[in-house]
Amino acid sequence: MKPEICFGSAWRLGTVLVMVLIPSMSANSALEQAATPGSDGATQQQMEQGAYLARAGDCAACHSAPDGQPFSGGLPLATPFGIIYSTNITPDPVHGIGQYSFEEFDRAMREGMARDGHHLYPAMPYSAFAKVSASDMHALFAYFIKGVKPAPTENRENNLRWPFSMRSLIAVWNLLYLDGGEYVAKPGQSAQWNRGAYLVQGLGHCGACHTPRGIAGQEEAYDESNGKRYLVGAVTDNWFAADLTADFGTGLSGWTKDEVTDYLKTGRTARSAAFGAMAQVVGASTQHLRDQDLTAIAEYLKSLPPASGVTVLASPAAADTTTGALRAGTVGSRGAQLYLDNCNTCHHSDGTGALRIFPSLAGSEMVNAPDVTSLIHIVLTGSAMPSTKIAPSALAMPDFAWRMSDQDVADVLSFVRSSWGNQAPSVAANDVGRLRKATEVK
Ligand code: HEC
Ligand code: HEC
Ligand code: HEC
Numbered sequence: 531m532k533p534e535i536c537f538g539s540a541w542r543l544g545t546v547l548v549m550v551l552i553p554s555m556s557a558n559s560a561l562e563q564a565a566t567p568g569s570d571g572a573t574q575q576q577m578e579q580g581a582y583l584a585r586a587g588d589c590a591a592c593h594s595a596p597d598g599q600p601f602s603g604g605l606p607l608a609t610p611f612g613i614i615y616s617t618n619i620t621p622d623p624v625h626g627i628g629q630y631s632f633e634e635f636d637r638a639m640r641e642g643m644a645r646d647g648h649h650l651y652p653a654m655p656y657s658a659f660a661k662v663s664a665s666d667m668h669a670l671f672a673y674f675i676k677g678v679k680p681a682p683t684e685n686r687e688n689n690l691r692w693p694f695s696m697r698s699l700i701a702v703w704n705l706l707y708l709d710g711g712e713y714v715a716k717p718g719q720s721a722q723w724n725r726g727a728y729l730v731q732g733l734g735h736c737g738a739c740h741t742p743r744g745i746a747g748q749e750e751a752y753d754e755s756n757g758k759r760y761l762v763g764a765v766t767d768n769w770f771a772a773d774l775t776a777d778f779g780t781g782l783s784g785w786t787k788d789e790v791t792d793y794l795k796t797g798r799t800a801r802s803a804a805f806g807a808m809a810q811v812v813g814a815s816t817q818h819l820r821d822q823d824l825t826a827i828a829e830y831l832k833s834l835p836p837a838s839g840v841t842v843l844a845s846p847a848a849a850d851t852t853t854g855a856l857r858a859g860t861v862g863s864r865g866a867q868l869y870l871d872n873c874n875t876c877h878h879s880d881g882t883g884a885l886r887i888f889p890s891l892a893g894s895e896m897v898n899a900p901d902v903t904s905l906i907h908i909v910l911t912g913s914a915m916p917s918t919k920i921a922p923s924a925l926a927m928p929d930f931a932w933r934m935s936d937q938d939v940a941d942v943l944s945f946v947r948s949s950w951g952n953q954a955p956s957v958a959a960n961d962v963g964r965l966r967k968a969t970e971v972k
Contacts, residue, residue: 572672580673583666586823587659587733588815592616601674602626602681607653608767610747612690614653622680635671642704649700651688652707652747661713661732707748722822726830727753729823734815739771739807740764758837763901768968769806770903772896775837780899782831790828794819797916801882801890805913805927806904813916852949853880865945868938872930873946881950887925892950902943902957906965909939931969936962 584590593616595604603618621628627635627645634645642656643649650656662670693699713732715724730736731753741749742764751760763773763780773781782790789799794816797804804812816824852866856879861867877883881892891897896904912929915921930939936959944956 572668572676576669576672577677579666580669580671581677582818583662583670583733584673585815585818586729587670587735588811589619591810591814592654593619598683599679599681601678602683604683604686609651609653609690611694612688614651614688614690615686616654617685618681618683619674620678620681620683621675622682625682625684626680627674628680630671630675632668632671635674636667639667639670640710641708642700649697649704651697651700652703655735655738657708657710657749657752658732658735658738660708660710661728663712663728666733703746703748707746709752720829722826722829723833725823726826726828729819729827730830734827736774737761739766739769739811740774754834760837761831761834762837763899765901765903767807768903768907768965769808770896770899770901770905770907771807772899772904773837774831775834776832777836780895781836782834782895783836784893784895785832787825787828787832790831791821791824794824794827795821795918796921797918798886798889798921800885802894802896803889803915803925805908805915809913809916812918817916817918817920850950863941863945865941865943866949868934868942869945872934873942876927881946881952886921891946892952894952897946898952898954900954902961903965905943905947906939906957906962907969909934909943910962910966911969931966936960936966 590600592605592607593601593603595602598604599620601618601620602622603616605616607614607616618626620626623629627638630638630645637643638645638650638654639656639662640660642652642654688695713724713728716727719727737749737752737760740761740763741751742759742762744750751757754760761774762777764771775781776783778784785793785799789802793799793802793804794812797809797812797817816827819827855861856866856870856874859870861870876888877891878888882890899905908927910929910931912927914924914926917924934942939962940957940959946952947954947956
């Protein structure tokens with residue numbers, strides 16, 4: 531297989547030297563060695579910082595295949611235009627980025643251009659990474675060149691439909707949609723707020739999943755100043771990433787800053803749990819961030835005004851008759867019966883689940899969301915919470931695709947969305963059918 535990224539370059543022997551200079555990443559020695567420059571000026575502290583930033587950017591999530599070495603690429607990313615494979619970003623001189631200079635790395639990260647000058651597909655979130663500061667970029671480079679083990683893994687050919695297979699089109703895309711430029715601190719906002727904005731908009735690339743995309747796959751906004759679309763929720767890879775603005779009932783208006791921090795650190799709160807694509811983000815990225823960075827992210831997110839204008843007013847659960855009916859077994863609908871038979875054991879008859887074990891369906895922002903993709907998806911395929919340092923148990927929701935029909939899933943979810951004070955429209959069997967096809971294990 532011909533790795534596209536490699537053509538036309540002559541290998542330099544010098545890169546072999548880089549490979550034997552890889553220092554061990556011992557956290558304890560970091561402080562002692564902090565001021566000792568390596569042969570090319572990179573300090574141990576810079577590499578520690580780079581490793582931390584690589585977590586914040588979740589580089590491993592996209593750049594590692596399930597059976598491959600970390601960062602050796604080959605993960606298929608489904609886009610509306612076809613399949614794009616992530617590339618090898620270990621310092622292997624032939625298949626990876628071992629020959630990249632800092633300037634070439636910087637250009638790949640900010641402008642989406644590979645070393646040999648070909649354009650990278652925006653599936654690599656360079657429009658977000660453009661905001662990374664110069665010193666953070668140096669730290670990332672030091673880590674990837676000297677702290678990561680080289681893997682001789684060949685890159686895979688993309689499988690994109692014409693005309694999207696033409697990389698030259700990306701130049702036009704960049705002209706139209708690439709904002710570019712490092713993050714500039716917003717005057718009038720606190721240092722903490724700015725730190726949060728820097729992480730969310732930049733390395734965290736939260737908008738890549740949480741901001742809706744336009745016809746060319748571009749995110750409709752890259753920060754909060756730019757209209758009302760930033761982080762209002764979007765579907766990526768058959769998961770609906772929640773509304774993170776202050777939209778009442780469906781966004782984060784009911785979450786405290788501590789809850790947001792708790793969620794990003796442990797993958798769960800007293801009433802909610804990370805699932806689907808977000809379980810991966812928490813497990814590989816946010817759980818590793820320092821408390822002050824998570825608090826900064828929460829500070830920033832909680833400052834976003836309500837955006838979509840959707841207001842789902844939840845009536846107090848106490849006034850709701852669902853719980854009593856479920857307990858008495860006097861259920862009136864198919865959906866309620868299906869709930870009793872399949873869901874009640876874990877999510878309970880009052881819909882509140884169990885503290886930090888089973889998330890609450892009563893008053894859940896996701897259950898009330900205007901987009902039902904994630905709800906259908908989790909019932910069909912199940913999901914497991916991320917195992918985190920503080921909360922290691924990866925509690926799982928079972929899959930129901932094998933035992934429930936499209937109509938069953940629609941009915942049980944319609945019941946859940948209209949019980950215990952939830953007031954969201956019902957779910958259609960057609961939508962379940964579409965998602966069943968899209969998520970089927972082939
Ligand atoms: C959402 C998925 C995703 C994330 C997250 C991501 N990348 Fe990428 N990256 C890609 C894809 C896909 C490509 C290949 C694009 C192509 O071939 O057009 C790529 C390409 C690259 C390249 C170009 C290498 C080459 O020569 O092909 C570099 C460098 C890179 N990524 C670095 C990083 C770093 C560093 C991070 C973390 C800070 C990161 N990426 C996070 C998807 C991602
Ligand atoms: C790869 C896609 C992806 C990325 C990147 C991503 N998220 Fe998510 N996120 C999701 C999905 C899908 C959900 C819905 C599942 C859930 O609620 O656990 C979600 C849910 C959430 C929730 C829970 C909201 C609720 O109402 O339940 C928060 C908070 C959140 N994300 C914050 C973030 C932050 C902060 C970032 C960036 C650091 C981020 N996400 C990056 C996909 C993503
Ligand atoms: C064995 C226990 C169990 C059963 C049975 C179960 N669930 Fe779950 N459910 C969970 C767990 C655990 C999670 C969290 C999964 C995660 O975070 O990945 C969850 C999460 C969910 C969520 C996401 C809630 C949110 O906002 O975070 C929904 C919706 C849901 N379940 C609906 C249902 C429905 C409908 C049924 C019945 C068809 C059902 N569950 C049956 C354990 C269960």
